[in-house]
Amino acid sequence: NLEPWRAEVGMARFTGPDYEDVDNRLIALELVKQGLAKATLFNVSGEVVHPTEVLYGKSIIVERGSFRPVTHTTLHMLQSAMAQFVQEPNVQGEKVTVLFEMTLHNLRDSGEINERDFLDRVDILGTVGEEFSENYHVMVSNYAEYYRLAAYLLRYTKEPIGVAMGVPTLKELFEEKYYAELDGGILESFGRMFKNDLRLYVYPAVGPGGNIVNARNLKVADHLQGLFEYLLGNGFIRRIEDYREDYLSIFSRDALEKIRSGDDNWKTMVPEGVMKLIKERDLFGHKA
Numbered sequence: 484n485l486e487p488w489r490a491e492v493g494m495a496r497f498t499g500p501d502y503e504d505v506d507n508r509l510i511a512l513e514l515v516k517q518g519l520a521k522a523t524l525f526n527v528s529g530e531v532v533h534p535t536e537v538l539y540g541k542s543i544i545v546e547r548g549s550f551r552p553v554t555h556t557t558l559h560m561l562q563s564a565m566a567q568f569v570q571e572p573n574v575q576g577e578k579v580t581v582l583f584e585m586t587l588h589n590l591r592d593s594g595e596i597n598e599r600d601f602l603d604r605v606d607i608l609g610t611v612g613e614e615f616s617e618n619y620h621v622m623v624s625n626y627a628e629y630y631r632l633a634a635y636l637l638r639y640t641k642e643p644i645g646v647a648m649g650v651p652t653l654k655e656l657f658e659e660k661y662y663a664e665l666d667g668g669i670l671e672s673f674g675r676m677f678k679n680d681l682r683l684y685v686y687p688a689v690g691p692g693g694n695i696v697n698a699r700n701l702k703v704a705d706h707l708q709g710l711f712e713y714l715l716g717n718g719f720i721r722r723i724e725d726y727r728e729d730y731l732s733i734f735s736r737d738a739l740e741k742i743r744s745g746d747d748n749w750k751t752m753v754p755e756g757v758m759k760l761i762k763e764r765d766l767f768g769h770k771a
Contacts, residue, residue: 492519494533507531508605509598515587515625516596522624522635524582527612529605537620538639542574545582545622545636546647547629549589550604551739552767553611553757556649556686556730563725564647564684573643573680583608584622584632603766610756628661630676643680650688650696653720657703657711669707677719686723689731698722743768 492514497505511523511531524538525531546561565581568574585604590596605621612619626632629646636644655661657669665671683698690696698720703711714720733752741749742761750758761769 496531524620524622527609527619541580542577542642543580544568544645545584547584554733554752556733560686561647563723568645581619582622587625630672633676647684649686653685683720684723
């Protein structure tokens, strides 16, 4: 008769001859869907792992997305953020855990989670994650808000945490409507998120008129501009210096639409390994 909030399942893994047909990634996903776990992780081989094994005492860099599919922009954003993150004084020489994170919201298509689609995304992330060696993992969480994700990671580590995101996501973070349930509103959410040594690494975007918008010239609501300047000036928000201007016009949703419509231009929008896997397995509605 335990209430759901009284217990949390760290992981579930089925092994042995009677469970050969059980995909532990789907079991892990089900834990999050049912509220028995707030997050679950698997490694580059698709094996479910306990969060403590991966996160405890580690420096962490994470990128959130739908990864449907992984594009050049998705990968370069993380690579560039990682290059800056490892140069931080508190990170240099340390092994960094790399997380590609999907929320349940990211996984829902037409209101429901398609399990085959979920496994396709995990497999694709595995192909791009190989370059990050054994420190790369996929994370599925039920944390829609970034401050809740930060609180989860801080349960396991006090080391620096980097979050890679694009300018549109940063701008969305300054939308006060997302913090209506907090007594302290946006101030409370940022206080929770930037606790300890967390910082955002922000990839630029193309703004109105074709101008490049980055973390330094982004404009937020007038009454929040002072807060934004404070976070920027104190290094909580950092501009990603190394970006590819030709990648700024690439979006996962456009690549997905081209894949489904038979427009071969999608092949120029994704890394080569991702392109090969999509073609080999006819993922995301691709037809040979």
